Each structure stands twice: as structure tokens, then as C-alpha cells.
Amino acid sequence: MNKKLTLVVTGAAGFLGSQLVKALLQRETLADNHGIPREIGKLIAIDRVALQGIKDSRLDVVTGDISDGEWLKSILPATVDSVFHLAAIVSSQAEQDFDLGMHINVDAFRQLLELLRHRADPVKLVTTSSVAVFGGCLPAKVTDREVWMPQSSYGTQKAICDLLLADYSRRGWVNGRSLRMPTIVVRPGRPNMAASSFASGIIREPIHGEPAVCPVSRDTPLWLLSPRKAIEALIHGHDIEDSEFTQGRVINLTGLSVTVGQMVTALAQVVGSGVEEKIAFVPDATIERIVNSWPGDFDTRYANELGFTANDSFTQMIEEYLADYAS
Amino acid sequence: MNKKLTLVVTGAAGFLGSQLVKALLQRETLADNHGIPREIGKLIAIDRVALQGIKDSRLDVVTGDISDGEWLKSILPATVDSVFHLAAIVSSQAEQDFDLGMHINVDAFRQLLELLRHRADPVKLVTTSSVAVFGGCLPAKVTDREVWMPQSSYGTQKAICDLLLADYSRRGWVNGRSLRMPTIVVRPGRPNMAASSFASGIIREPIHGEPAVCPVSRDTPLWLLSPRKAIEALIHGHDIEDSEFTQGRVINLTGLSVTVGQMVTALAQVVGSGVEEKIAFVPDATIERIVNSWPGDFDTRYANELGFTANDSFTQMIEEYLADYAS
Numbered sequence: 001m002n003k004k005l006t007l008v009v010t011g012a013a014g015f016l017g018s019q020l021v022k023a024l025l026q027r028e029t030l031a032d033n034h035g036i037p038r039e040i041g042k043l044i045a046i047d048r049v050a051l052q053g054i055k056d057s058r059l060d061v062v063t064g065d066i067s068d069g070e071w072l073k074s075i076l077p078a079t080v081d082s083v084f085h086l087a088a089i090v091s092s093q094a095e096q097d098f099d100l101g102m103h104i105n106v107d108a109f110r111q112l113l114e115l116l117r118h119r120a121d122p123v124k125l126v127t128t129s130s131v132a133v134f135g136g137c138l139p140a141k142v143t144d145r146e147v148w149m150p151q152s153s154y155g156t157q158k159a160i161c162d163l164l165l166a167d168y169s170r171r172g173w174v175n176g177r178s179l180r181m182p183t184i185v186v187r188p189g190r191p192n193m194a195a196s197s198f199a200s201g202i203i204r205e206p207i208h209g210e211p212a213v214c215p216v217s218r219d220t221p222l223w224l225l226s227p228r229k230a231i232e233a234l235i236h237g238h239d240i241e242d243s244e245f246t247q248g249r250v251i252n253l254t255g256l257s258v259t260v261g262q263m264v265t266a267l268a269q270v271v272g273s274g275v276e277e278k279i280a281f282v283p284d285a286t287i288e289r290i291v292n293s294w295p296g297d298f299d300t301r302y303a304n305e306l307g308f309t310a311n312d313s314f315t316q317m318i319e320e321y322l323a324d325y326a327s
Numbered sequence: 328m329n330k331k332l333t334l335v336v337t338g339a340a341g342f343l344g345s346q347l348v349k350a351l352l353q354r355e356t357l358a359d360n361h362g363i364p365r366e367i368g369k370l371i372a373i374d375r376v377a378l379q380g381i382k383d384s385r386l387d388v389v390t391g392d393i394s395d396g397e398w399l400k401s402i403l404p405a406t407v408d409s410v411f412h413l414a415a416i417v418s419s420q421a422e423q424d425f426d427l428g429m430h431i432n433v434d435a436f437r438q439l440l441e442l443l444r445h446r447a448d449p450v451k452l453v454t455t456s457s458v459a460v461f462g463g464c465l466p467a468k469v470t471d472r473e474v475w476m477p478q479s480s481y482g483t484q485k486a487i488c489d490l491l492l493a494d495y496s497r498r499g500w501v502n503g504r505s506l507r508m509p510t511i512v513v514r515p516g517r518p519n520m521a522a523s524s525f526a527s528g529i530i531r532e533p534i535h536g537e538p539a540v541c542p543v544s545r546d547t548p549l550w551l552l553s554p555r556k557a558i559e560a561l562i563h564g565h566d567i568e569d570s571e572f573t574q575g576r577v578i579n580l581t582g583l584s585v586t587v588g589q590m591v592t593a594l595a596q597v598v599g600s601g602v603e604e605k606i607a608f609v610p611d612a613t614i615e616r617i618v619n620s621w622p623g624d625f626d627t628r629y630a631n632e633l634g635f636t637a638n639d640s641f642t643q644m645i646e647e648y649l650a651d652y653a654s
Binding site for chain 2: 136156
């Protein structure tokens with residue numbers, strides 16, 4: 001089989017999306033739907049705004065609205081091997097604008113599933129879910145068997161997508177893999193409307209000599225993964241063989257449990273004392289309610305078995321940021 | 328407050344629906360949205376076919392397609408206090424016709440939520456969910472914290488509705504209560520397209536001297552509730568005060584765990600030996616796969632706390648059937 005793979009990435013101009021496109025184009029091969037390693041022939045990068053800064057003859061940058069089914073149908077080639085679906089309305093925005101969240105997070109995903117449904121060979125569909133599907137009276141460590149009880153519309157919408165992806169996969173209509181992402185830290189760039197945006201901000205801003213606001217208390221535990229590990233997880237999740245999915249297609253990813261206080265201490269250790277003073281602790285009831293409803297620690301037995309890995313320490317996560325984005 | 332309640336029942340011509348309409352019209356009062364007992368002024372009974380056999384000046388029988396949003400909007404009065412939403416595509420049919428299941432079980436429910444969303448006073452919305460939301464490697468007794476892992480499109484669709492009902496309730500847009508029904512046994516009438524239809528058939532048909540087919544093995548445990556208890560649960564679930572919902576609006580109902588073998592033994596005890604010979608055990612792989620993916624026993628702590636009750640014995644359930652439907 002010399003046929004090369006055609007990949008699609010949605011949300012490709014976003015942070016994870018653009019990192020993923022870069023990483024995919026650097027790969028020698030990816031596993032196809034039958035587990036056979038194949039080269040990448042074409043990568044279609046979709047977003048509302050054009051993905052910029054990556055030059056590769058295999059890359060096809062397309063702009064448009066993922067929720068426009070007719071348009072999406074028109075740009076999906078007849079032979080798509082894999083879709084990485086990252087386009088989403090983030091948590092705070094989905095809480096502020098319920099309808100927009102349903103429209104993009106649920107309806108656009110369902111439309112994508114329908115577009116992929118009638119293909120002869122099931123398309124690999126890798127998407128990201130969220131720890132926001134959990135909530136209520138949670139144990140200190142959340143296991144793979146923990147009930148879903150989202151306390152936000154974002155968590156609700158991601159849980160609905162998980163259910164749909166699992167059912168379409170069970171029926172053999174897609175070859176789905178949903179990865180429940182920890183909070184990705186340290187992100188470069190500007191704050192976004194994710195309720196967890198502060199978790200990158202309180203590290204990133206002080207490193208660049210700028211002030212940061214932390215809307216939650218120091219003892220808040222967060223479940224974290226670095227951008228490098230997140231991209232690794234997306235590609236690893238894509239390549240897992242079907243037979244390994246003994247407990248379904250929805251996977252609580254590996255991560256590192258760290259409190260906000262520990263994050264700040266590690267920051268001072270890496271970049272020197274004084275940096276702490278850049279962080280103002282100003283409680284925000286809405287952000288606190290959402291973030292405190294998420295689990296701060298997991299026992300990710302299934303993800304461990306499937307070969308996902310996490311960061312060793314938060315210090316390592318800061319050092320990755322310094323190496324990758326702060327030069 | 329002398330204002331009387333306006334109630335809506337969807338799926339009103341179905342078995343549970345018609346029993347519920349009867350039971351509601353016999354009540355002195357129901358709790359309104361503020362917990363105040365009020366008389367029933369009007370009950371709108373909606374279904375594809377007309378509810379028949381119930382005469383009451385407060386009853387308004389309406390026929391139409393619940394998935395037609397414009398029509399539903401036109402028949403919902405400006406002041407609806409409570410909706411009992413029972414209309415659904417049952418499990419085997421939703422498995423055979425995925426699109427029909429999504430259309431009625433998910434999209435029509437979502438349309439109903441949207442129609443109720445913009446009311447000044449949140450409408451009480453009582454609906455039924457299913458043990459089919461569970462699946463995978465289940466413990467012998469499923470607790471309130473068990474992860475959702477549906478192995479059928481019906482279970483998937485009911486889980487999506489549970490998530491939506493919880494989020495709309497959290498936002499204060501409806502006052503929702505979703506009751507995860509056990510298998511309702513013994514139903515009168517003819518078999519339907521529920522995968523669990525045999526569970527009534529193997530009792531009902533022999534009682535009437537007719538043969539029955541059992542598509543699952545004798546050691547299959549089932550989680551059961553009688554029709555009387557199910558109707559009680561719907562009305563109790565409606566009347567629970569908001570402050571009691573300490574663990575959300577989705578409730579695994581109380582039930583009784585009985586194996587198929589124990590059901591047959593109880594039948595022989597109640598109606599005499601010989602009746603067993605009417606039951607042919609003919610395995611059906613599709614039904615077995617679906618039924619075996621459901622939990623056969625629960626620890627329903629939350630439902631117990633909320634005051635739901637189950638049958639004491641399967642013998643009692645047969646006797647209820649004989650008293651209510653076999654005369």
C-alpha cells in the first residue's frame with residue numbers, strides 16, 4: 001500500500017490546532033484505519049481564520065464556518081482518512097452564550113459525524129473532550145468509572161459529543177477517539193475565554209514581566225498537561241489500534257495534579273523569586289464555580305494502559321514553555 | 328393561591344402515558360413550581376394517536392407529531408405548569424432506525440426544552456430516562472456514581488437528554504426531573520419494539536394461556552418496576568421540592584433485581600405449575616447483546632433518599648398485573 005493519507009484538522013488556526021498541524025507534517029508516517037503506517041499526502045487545515053506561518057506543499061489552508069454543513073461537505077475530499085476535530089467554543093464563552101456553544105460544539109460536530117457516516121471505510125475521528133464533563137460531589141481522585149455530571153454548558157456539550165462519537169464508532173460509521181484533555185498549560189499568547197485561561201496566564205505573564213490575575217485560591221488543584229504532551233496525545237490517540245479500546249472510545253487523559261500554590265512556587269524556582277509579586281489573587285465567583293467543579297486529580301488507568309503519558313513535574317512544564325515559546 | 332395547574336403529558340396514548348393521565352386526574356392536588364399544592368385545572372394529552380377511554384372535563388386530547396416544533400408551540404398554552412414528557416422511540420426501534428431515534432428522542436426533546444426555556448416561571452419537566460445509559464464492564468450493583476457507557480443508540484439518546492435536562496435546569500430555564508426507569512413489568516397488551524418487551528411477555532402470555540418466547544438466558548438479571556410503582560414514581564418525581572435535589576436532576580430509580588429464572592419460578596407459584604411450558608427459550612443475539620449490556624442490579628441511594636420506593640417481590644408484581652389487567 002503506497003497510498004498516502006489525507007488528513008483534516010479543524011480549529012487548525014487555534015493554538016493546539018497549529019501545533020498539531022506542525023507536528024503531523026513532521027511525522028514520517030501515521031497509522032491508517034487498518035493500523036498500517038502510511039505517509040501523509042495532504043493535510044487540509046480548516047478554521048474561521050487562515051492558519052498562518054506553516055509552509056508545506058502538502059498543506060491546504062481553508063477558511064470557513066465549520067457549522068455550515070454544505071460548505072464543509074464541499075471541501076471534504078471523497079477520500080479522507082482521518083479528521084482531527086479541534087474546533088470548539090471554549091468554556092466561559094459557552095457558558096455566556098449557550099446557543100453558540102450548542103451550535104458549534106454539538107450541532108457542527110453532529111453534522112461532521114453525518115458527513116463521515118456514509119463512507120465505505122470508516123474515517124478516523126480524533127477529538128478533544130474535557131474534564132468539565134465531571135462535577136458534583138467528586139472524590140479526591142476521579143477514576144475512569146466516575147459518573148458524568150457537568151456543571152457547565154461546555155461540559156454538557158462535550159459529554160454529548162462523547163456519547164455521539166461512541167455510538168457512531170460502535171455502529172462502525174466512524175473510527176472515533178475522544179480524548180478528555182486536562183487543562184493545557186503553559187499556553188503562549190494572550191488569554192482566551194476558557195475558564196482555565198488563568199492557569200497559563202499566572203505563569204506566562206510573570207515570565208514576560210507582566211502582571212497576572214489569578215481568580216481562584218492557591219489551594220485549588222488543577223489537572224494539567226503541557227502543549228507538547230497534548231500534541232503527542234492527539235497523535236498517539238490517532239494511532240492506537242482498534243483492538244486496544246477495551247473500555248470504549250472516550251478516554252480520560254493522563255495529566256499532572258498541581259495546586260495553584262505549587263505552580264507559583266515552581267515558577268519562582270525556575271525563573272527566580274520576585275516573580276510571585278506579579279500575580280494578584282482576585283477571586284472571581286463565576287470562574288471559581290466552574291473551575292472548582294472540575295476534578296483536580298485522576299486515576300487514569302485506561303489511558304495508562306493505552307500508552308498515554310503525562311509530564312513528570314510542573315517545573316518541566318515551565319521549562320518546556322521557556323524552550324518552545326519564550327525565546 | 329387558587330389558580331389551578333395546567334399539565335401536559337406527551338406520549339399520552341402509550342401504556343405509561345395513559346396510566347399516568349388516569350392517575351393524575353384522580354389526584355386531589357400536585358405540587359406547583361414553588362411546592363404549593365394545587366388542583367389540576369387542565370390536562371393536555373398529546374400523542375400521535377388519540378388517547379382513548381378516559382372521560383374528564385379537564386382532559387384535552389390532542390393528536391400530532393411531537394417533533395413538529397411549530398405545531399407543538401401552537402398547542403402549548405401560555406401558562407403550562409408541568410410537562411410529563413414520555414414520548415419516545417423505544418430501544419430496539421432506535422437501534423434499527425438511528426435517525427428516527429435521534430429525531431424523536433433527542434431533537435424533539437430539545438425543541439420542547441427550547442419552547443419551555445423563555446417562560447417567566449420555570450416549567451416542571453418530568454421525563455423518563457433508562458438504565459440503557461449504562462454499559463461496559465459493570466459491577467454487580469451499579470451505584471449513583473457509575474459512569475455512563477451506553478451500548479445502544481437508545482441509551483445514547485437518553486443520556487443526551489439527561490445532560491440537556493440537567494443543564495437547562497441548572498440555568499433555571501426548566502425545573503427538570505429525569506427518572507431512569509427500570510424495565511416496567513408486567514405490561515398489559517401486545518409486545519412492543521423495546522428490547523425488554525419479552526420481560527412482560529414471558530409472564531403475560533402464559534397467564535393468558537398463550538406461548539411466549541424468551542430471547543435471553545434464565546440467569547439474566549433484570550432491574551424491574553411494576554406499572555403502578557412507575558406511575559407513583561412519575562408523580563412523586565414531579566412533587567419533589569427543588570431543595571432536595573442535592574445530587575442533580577437525573578435519578579436512577581428504585582427497582583427490584585430478579586433473574587429471568589426467578590421470574591418464571593414466581594409465575595409458577597402464583598398461577599400454578601405447567602405455565603412454564605408456555606415459555607420457549609430461543610436466544611436472539613441482538614436482544615441478548617442489548618439486554619446484557621444493562622445493569623441487573625442497583626444501589627439507588629439517591630432515589631431512596633428522595634423517597635422513591637420499589638416493589639417488595641416479583642410475586643407482588645404478578646399479583647398487581649392480575650388485579651389491574653387480567654380481570
